Amino acid sequence: MPRFLAIIIFSLFPFLGLFGQGNLLKEADKLFQSGQYERALNSYLSYNRSRPGEEIVLSRIGICYYETNNMAAARQSLQAAIATSKKPNTTAHLYLAKSHHADGDFFNAAANYKTFLKIIKEDDPLRDHVRDAIKRCGSGIRNQAVKANAIVENIGSTINSNEDNHGAVLSPNYDDRIYFSSAKWQTAGKSQSDIYIASLVNGTWSDVRPLDPLNTADDDRILDFNEDGQALIYWRGKNSFSGDIMVDTFSRDGFERRGYFKSPINASSGDGGAFMFNDTTLLFHSYRTGGYGGADLYFSIYRQGEWSKAQNFGPEINSSYDEMAPFLSNDGSVLYFSSNNTSSIGGFDLFKSTFELGKRQWATPSNLGVPINSGKNDTHLRIDKKGLKGYLTSDRPQSLGKRDIFVIYFKNYLPEQQSENVIASLVPSLDSKISLPESGNPQGTVAFDDSQIKNYQLAPLYYDENDKIIDPANIASLSEALKIMKQHPTVSLDVIGGSDIGAAVEFDLYFSIKRAEDVANYLIQNGISSERIIARGCGHNYPVVRHTINGQPVLIAKKLNRRVDLQFKNLNGLPLKVERQAPQINNSTLELRGIKILENHTRGLSYRVRIALTDNMYNGEIISEYPDPMIDKSMDQDKYRYTVGLYNTYQSAQFMKNDLIKKGITDVAVIAFVNGNEVDKDAALELVDNYPDLVHFLVNE
Numbered sequence: 001m002p003r004f005l006a007i008i009i010f011s012l013f014p015f016l017g018l019f020g021q022g023n024l025l026k027e028a029d030k031l032f033q034s035g036q037y038e039r040a041l042n043s044y045l046s047y048n049r050s051r052p053g054e055e056i057v058l059s060r061i062g063i064c065y066y067e068t069n070n071m072a073a074a075r076q077s078l079q080a081a082i083a084t085s086k087k088p089n090t091t092a093h094l095y096l097a098k099s100h101h102a103d104g105d106f107f108n109a110a111a112n113y114k115t116f117l118k119i120i121k122e123d124d125p126l127r128d129h130v131r132d133a134i135k136r137c138g139s140g141i142r143n144q145a146v147k148a149n150a151i152v153e154n155i156g157s158t159i160n161s162n163e164d165n166h167g168a169v170l171s172p173n174y175d176d177r178i179y180f181s182s183a184k185w186q187t188a189g190k191s192q193s194d195i196y197i198a199s200l201v202n203g204t205w206s207d208v209r210p211l212d213p214l215n216t217a218d219d220d221r222i223l224d225f226n227e228d229g230q231a232l233i234y235w236r237g238k239n240s241f242s243g244d245i246m247v248d249t250f251s252r253d254g255f256e257r258r259g260y261f262k263s264p265i266n267a268s269s270g271d272g273g274a275f276m277f278n279d280t281t282l283l284f285h286s287y288r289t290g291g292y293g294g295a296d297l298y299f300s301i302y303r304q305g306e307w308s309k310a311q312n313f314g315p316e317i318n319s320s321y322d323e324m325a326p327f328l329s330n331d332g333s334v335l336y337f338s339s340n341n342t343s344s345i346g347g348f349d350l351f352k353s354t355f356e357l358g359k360r361q362w363a364t365p366s367n368l369g370v371p372i373n374s375g376k377n378d379t380h381l382r383i384d385k386k387g388l389k390g391y392l393t394s395d396r397p398q399s400l401g402k403r404d405i406f407v408i409y410f411k412n413y414l415p416e417q418q419s420e421n422v423i424a425s426l427v428p429s430l431d432s433k434i435s436l437p438e439s440g441n442p443q444g445t446v447a448f449d450d451s452q453i454k455n456y457q458l459a460p461l462y463y464d465e466n467d468k469i470i471d472p473a474n475i476a477s478l479s480e481a482l483k484i485m486k487q488h489p490t491v492s493l494d495v496i497g498g499s500d501i502g503a504a505v506e507f508d509l510y511f512s513i514k515r516a517e518d519v520a521n522y523l524i525q526n527g528i529s530s531e532r533i534i535a536r537g538c539g540h541n542y543p544v545v546r547h548t549i550n551g552q553p554v555l556i557a558k559k560l561n562r563r564v565d566l567q568f569k570n571l572n573g574l575p576l577k578v579e580r581q582a583p584q585i586n587n588s589t590l591e592l593r594g595i596k597i598l599e600n601h602t603r604g605l606s607y608r609v610r611i612a613l614t615d616n617m618y619n620g621e622i623i624s625e626y627p628d629p630m631i632d633k634s635m636d637q638d639k640y641r642y643t644v645g646l647y648n649t650y651q652s653a654q655f656m657k658n659d660l661i662k663k664g665i666t667d668v669a670v671i672a673f674v675n676g677n678e679v680d681k682d683a684a685l686e687l688v689d690n691y692p693d694l695v696h697f698l699v700n701e
Contacts, residue, residue: 612667
């Protein structure tokens with residue numbers, strides 16, 4: 001090689017190195033701007049090794065460490081950036097404060113936030129945000145003494161990854177199974193979430209797999225299940241503000257497409273966080289106008305085959321900040337949600353509010369404290385039915401990457417999860433006397449002036465241990481019933497028998513319908529056509545009073561659950577209103593769940609599965625193996641009809657029907673009801689516009 005050429009080449013080496021470092025910095029900046037902090041960090045560190053001490057690089061290294069949950073390393077780089085700066089480095093000061101905040105060091109976080117406020121301009125748009133952060137530090141200092149009686153742990157790398165993992169939903173049917181959304185296992189640059197399932201085997205999470213029949217190239221996120229676990233509600237879209245709420249039902253081959261979930265939720269406007277309670281109440285958050293600022297919590301009630309207009313939870317729950325991701329306890333008395341108001345200790349914290357039955361309102365929400373909450377964002381709380389374990393989503397420093405799923409172990413069980421009571425906290429009309437508008441006229445009669453409407457209040461008919469029900473106390477109510485039916489010949493009647501807990505389900509059911517028949521026969525003997533009366537036996541399934549409390553029998557339950565209720569139908573267009581009265585008892589023992597389920601059965605569309613037609617008591621074991629068993633008998637016929645199940649969708653009832661057939665019960669059929677009246681195929685054709693789900697009934701039965 002000529003000497004002068006070698007000299008030229010060697011003289012260019014430093015410039016070639018500079019050129020390579022320039023490309024490395026551009027690559028790092030591009031990754032940083034796109035939020036790929038882990039990859040950006042590696043590039044910045046490589047650049048910093050060859051050109052150490054550049055202020056902007058040190059700042060961004062610190063931010064990358066912060067975003068990947070290495071707070072100690074973040075502070076080291078941020079402090080180095082501040083030390084090398086010739087003028088105040090506002091970004092480094094802000095993230096230095098945020099790193100202390102994330103670690104729960106609220107004193108140092110507040111001090112650094114205040115330093116940041118001193119060095120920024122008066123009109124800096126971050127000023128209000130940082131003032132709120134200082135208030136949250138104060139809340140953190142106060143709440144350090146509020147210790148949640150719980151242990152919180154990262155659920156582990158089998159489920160979590162260095163990507164985004166969030167929104168765990170418990171399986172309604174399997175205690176050892178959860179569903180969640182995750183952006184792990186990306187393909188072809190895909191950054192959207194998919195839905196996954198994981199099972200707990202011998203104490204270890206395993207068998208983590210995507211729900212591939214459901215997942216698409218779009219963003220798919222699980223929201224919730226219906227009560228029996230046969231319908232999955234999920235979100236699908238291109239981004240957080242462009243999508244739809246979908247519903248799919250499980251089938252033997254995976255998923256059976258059902259399309260859009262028709263509800264007040266408008267996903268394209270940023271509504272989300274859907275939580276289904278008891279198949280009759282939908283909770284969600286929304287940015288819609290008319291709220292209190294930011295995202296508010298709303299609810300909607302399912303009545304007569306459709307969801308009601310969304311109602312705001314009001315100022316007791318919502319604030320000028322964001323309230324999101326609601327969860328309602330099993331008994332309906334405790335509302336959990338996430339909020340970034342200034343009572344949080346980080347970003348979003350988990351709060352709870354208890355419904356005060358006496359005041360008919362929600363109490364002031366309280367922070368769940370540490371370790372459930374952290375100095376960062378804590379959302380998407382779900383608690384198991386036993387009240388001993390829960391799950392949350394958090395980006396706290398213990399996360400493996402972005403957001404992770406954490407498991408909560410409560411040291412004491414949460415009674416609101418173990419109770420089977422359902423406190424109707426979202427129904428303002430509920431009080432110690434429960435007035436239930438009768439089937440077929442849920443809003444009462446509105447075509448008449450108040451002066452024209454005749455009001456009836458009928459108490460349940462109680463029977464003693466000798467099973468005697470036609471006695472002077474009950475004849476007074478029966479006289480009112482006779483008056484209603486004689487004055488209004490289009491009115492029909494369900495006579496519904498209930499019992500306390502006996503030796504076996506089949507005996508409870510049969511004895512309860514026998515008492516209902518006694519009442520029905522009394523009415524028939526006094527001039528009411530047998531064609532207008534149906535007797536039903538529910539056994540102990542729908543109690544007015546809890547049978548036990550803390551494992552001990554409730555003495556008054558034996559008396560109050562041995563009863564017959566009169567439920568009038570076809571009241572529409574008539575100048576009368578009939579109310580069923582609940583007993584005046586201590587609210588702590590009031591069993592609203594039974595009343596609610598029975599109300600669900602008699603309002604709107606519902607389905608049951610027939611398992612037998614008999615002349616006498618059915619003795620098959622099936623009756624005790626399936627939920628919601630019932631006997632009914634049209635009083636102009638001789639046969640007893642046994643049914644199980646109580647569902648709002650045909651697919652759920654069909655799933656039970658198919659399961660019964662597998663067990664050898666072949667003479668089964670799905671029966672449809674609208675407002676308590678059985679619907680045959682001719683009637684279903686007329687009602688299908690109002691209740692589209694009847695299409696499945698018409699096609700399959």
